[in-house]
Amino acid sequence: MDESSWLDEARKLTEYRKEAVSFLLRASSRFDASPEHAKAVSHLWLEADKLDSLIYGLLEEINRGLLSGKGEIDVTRGASVKPHHGSDTLFYDCTWSILWKPNHGIAVNLAVEPASASFEMKVASLKAGEEEIVPFPPESSALKNTLKNAYAAEASIPTPDIPKKHRKAVNNKRQ
Numbered sequence: 001m002d003e004s005s006w007l008d009e010a011r012k013l014t015e016y017r018k019e020a021v022s023f024l025l026r027a028s029s030r031f032d033a034s035p036e037h038a039k040a041v042s043h044l045w046l047e048a049d050k051l052d053s054l055i056y057g058l059l060e061e062i063n064r065g066l067l068s069g070k071g072e073i074d075v076t077r078g079a080s081v082k083p084h085h086g087s088d089t090l091f092y093d094c095t096w097s098i099l100w101k102p103n104h105g106i107a108v109n110l111a112v113e114p115a116s117a118s119f120e121m122k123v124a125s126l127k128a129g130e131e132e133i134v135p136f137p138p139e140s141s142a143l144k145n146t147l148k149n150a151y152a153a154e155a156s157i158p159t160p161d162i163p164k165k166h167r168k169a170v171n172n173k174r175q
Contacts, residue, residue, distance in 0.1 A: 009046060016042035027079045031090055040114040041092050045077070047119065047137075048094035048110055054140060055108050058147055059098045062106070066151060071100040082111075089113055091120075103127045104157070106150045108143075110136070128153035 020041035027033035056073065063071040076095050081088045093111035105126040112119050121134040123146035130153045132146040 012049065013042050013046055016045045020045070023077070027092075031079050031081065033079060033090065034114075037092065037114040040112045040117045043117065044092055044094060044110065044112040044119070048077075051110065051138070052096075054138075054143065055096045058143065059096060059106070059108075062098060062147065062151060066155070067098075067100050071098045073098050080111075084113065097126075099126075104154045106147065106154060108134075108147075123147060123150050125150040125153035127157055 017038050020038040021035055023041065024033045024035055024037055052075070056075070059071075059073050063069055063073065074097050076097075077093070078095070079090065079092050082091055083089070084091070091111040091113055093109050095107050095109045097105055097107040099105040103126065107124045107126060109122050109124065110119065111121075119136045121136045121138055122131050123134055123143070124131040128150075130150065132149060134142055134146050
């Protein structure tokens with residue numbers, strides 16, 4: 001890492017740390033979030049910045065190459081409580097997702113556990129409910145493999161095709 005790049009990261013980290021304090025204040029209304037978590041959150045956002053062009057680019061490739069442009073890509077930041085080593089643990093995360101059809105999608109999640117500052121990365125197929133861990137930091141080939149698996153899981157779920165003459169009857173029953 002050359003001198004200007006690590007200094008640029010220091011500047012970004014400073015800005016992210018300021019943002020993180022505000023984010024944590026909002027998150028504390030729902031979670032056991034604390035201002036002491038600002039370091040972990042700011043590092044999460046810095047790592048997400050480094051991965052954004054790779055992950056977003058791969059989701060765009062899926063959208064163009066496999067979904068004919070019909071997918072919607074979204075990127076979010078958040079907090080959640082997940083089971084971790086036998087207890088519920090607070091994680092902060094960044095998620096890149098692509099959604100298509102009713103309830104079909106793939107999510108790439110980068111999360112940090114604030115006490116240990118350890119990162120974990122997963123790729124999930126949303127409707128199929130499958131999840132794969134990606135070693136962090138991810139290599140492009142490993143990420144591509146987990147995305148292929150997630151797409152195959154989602155795309156192989158049959159979507160019921162209701163003939164047009166029966167759609168009205170089905171829709172009326174739902175009301």
